[in-house]
Amino acid sequence: xxxxxxxxLDTERLVNETLATIDREREREIVSRRFGLFDRKETLEQIxxxxxxxRERVRQLEKAVVTRLKQTAEQGNLPNIADxxxxxxxxxxxxxxxxxxxxxxxxxxxxxxxxxxxxAFLARLCPELAVVDEDDHFYQTVSIASALDAPEVKTQVQxxxxxxxxxxxxxxxxxxxxxxxxxxxxxxxxxxxTSKHLATLNGRWGLVKWPMVNPKNIRDKIYVILKEHGKHxxxxxxxxxxxxxxxxxxxxxxxxxxNELIKDKRFVLIGRGIxxxxxxxxxxxxxxxIISEVLREAGEPLHRDEIVKRVLKSRFVKETTILLNxxxxxxxxxxxxxxxxxxx
Numbered sequence: 001x002x003x004x005x006x007x008x009l010d011t012e013r014l015v016n017e018t019l020a021t022i023d024r025e026r027e028r029e030i031v032s033r034r035f036g037l038f039d040r041k042e043t044l045e046q047i048x049x050x051x052x053x054x055r056e057r058v059r060q061l062e063k064a065v066v067t068r069l070k071q072t073a074e075q076g077n078l079p080n081i082a083d084x085x086x087x088x089x090x091x092x093x094x095x096x097x098x099x100x101x102x103x104x105x106x107x108x109x110x111x112x113x114x115x116x117x118x119x120a121f122l123a124r125l126c127p128e129l130a131v132v133d134e135d136d137h138f139y140q141t142v143s144i145a146s147a148l149d150a151p152e153v154k155t156q157v158q159x160x161x162x163x164x165x166x167x168x169x170x171x172x173x174x175x176x177x178x179x180x181x182x183x184x185x186x187x188x189x190x191x192x193x194t195s196k197h198l199a200t201l202n203g204r205w206g207l208v209k210w211p212m213v214n215p216k217n218i219r220d221k222i223y224v225i226l227k228e229h230g231k232h233x234x235x236x237x238x239x240x241x242x243x244x245x246x247x248x249x250x251x252x253x254x255x256x257x258x259n260e261l262i263k264d265k266r267f268v269l270i271g272r273g274i275x276x277x278x279x280x281x282x283x284x285x286x287x288x289x290i291i292s293e294v295l296r297e298a299g300e301p302l303h304r305d306e307i308v309k310r311v312l313k314s315r316f317v318k319e320t321t322i323l324l325n326x327x328x329x330x331x332x333x334x335x336x337x338x339x340x341x342x343x344x
Contacts, residue, residue, distance in 0.1 A: 009087060009108045011118035017079040018125065021072065026051060027065045034062050036117040066124065074127045085126035088119075089144055096190030098143035098153055103193070116140070132194065141194040148187075157195045160188065161207070164198065170206035170213050201246065202228060218252055219264045221245070223277070226267070232276040232316055235261055271316035282314050288325045290315055291332065292342060301341040 015037050022028045029051065033042040044055035051058070073081045091107055092099055101120045102111070109115040123142045124131045130150045132141040143153050163180040164171070171179075177188035192198050192205055199206060199214035201224070206213035211220035212227060225241045226233060233241070238261070239254040261267045267275045268282040276282045283293065294310045295302060302310075308322050315322075326332050326340055333343035 007087070007108070009084065009119065009122070011109050011115055011122065014080055014084060014122055015118050018069065018081070018122070021069070021078065022065060027061055030058055030061050031065055034058075035121045036114070037121060038114070041117065069125050070127070073125045078125060081122070081125055084122050085128055088123055088126065088129060088142065092142065092144050096184065096187035097147040098141060098187065098190045098194065100194055101140040101142055104142060137196055139194055139196060148191075153191065153194065156182075157191050160192050161195060161197050164206060170201075170204035170210060172204055173200075176205055215247060218256060218260045219266070221247055221250070221252075222257060222260060222264070223266055226275070226277050232270055232274050234273050235275060236273070238275070270314065274316045276316075286325075287311065287315060287317055287321055288329050288331065291322065291325055291329075295332070295340065295342045301335045301339045304338045304340060307340065 015032075019028050019032060019037075022031065030047055032038055033047050033050075034044075035041065044058045048055045048058045069078060072078045076082065087108065088104065091104060095103075101116050101123070104123075105111045105116040105119045108119065120131065120140050120142070123129050128145055130143045130145040130148070130153070132138050132143070132150050132153050134140040138154070138157070141153060143149070148156070160176060160180055160182075163176055167176070167179060173189045173192065174185055176192070177183075177185045180188065182188045189205075192200070197208055199208045199210075201213045201215075204213060208214045211223050215221040215224050221242055222238055224247075225238050225245070229241070235258045236254060239252070239257045242250050242252060242257065258273075261269075261275050266278055268278050268284055270276050270282055278284075283290070285293070290311050291307060294307055304323065304326060307326060308319050311317075311322050312319075327334075331343055332340050335341050
């Protein structure tokens, strides 16, 4: 009887015991090399050249051996596969019935590439599990077949992608599950994690091309920090926030951050070392430029207090700085007591 209480897998022993059931050495060699069970995965051509057979013959033998192993497992005659299956099902049941192989390998073994390859190979032989192979769209994934077979995993993931694209911005998995009519939020998160088109950051999911969930460079990370903060920040604050973030790479200097703030059009300098997002309505330019814009948009003379009030909406500067520009620049003309217009 399978022991569902097993919490780890000795993948090397299990793989060796499985390979020992294959009579021919050449077939053992093909399987171990194709699935990367002891070293990196090899192509059909590489194995064919090594064994002096065609790539097509390698493919045929690989398929035949794996099919035979699966049949043996279904009959209950493959060593320890029942225990492996029980362990994997026990793990998957707690995380939405589906998971990336990399996550399973971390949970059940050392999580290395070699361990991932072994977990995927063993899962492939389990009658009650389904495997989605890695390609341009999916990470290698394992699911409980009775809950989600491979085609269902792909269909539901595409549905989640479509919903996120329609929402147009990162959302929590609860919001996404609701929009996708998925009652199991945990399963929705597990499905989303299998897609190469989705990413998550700070509790929200989005398309991998969106900087808010998948910042690819310093500028994107600055954008995420400012967006999350919701208001202007000094570049030193931004640097500190990046170092305290969950970003994969955050070992950047304050000077590098300042340089990127200057270069990127998404960011606007609104005070001494203080930056905000352009999308918040801020515009580039000096304080005098902003005063000119305020007066131009007003279309009539304004009292200095009103000018100060409007300028402060787009610049984080001292009131005296605004008044000095207003009184000292030739482009502004006083037309009444404390009232100014553009000197056209």
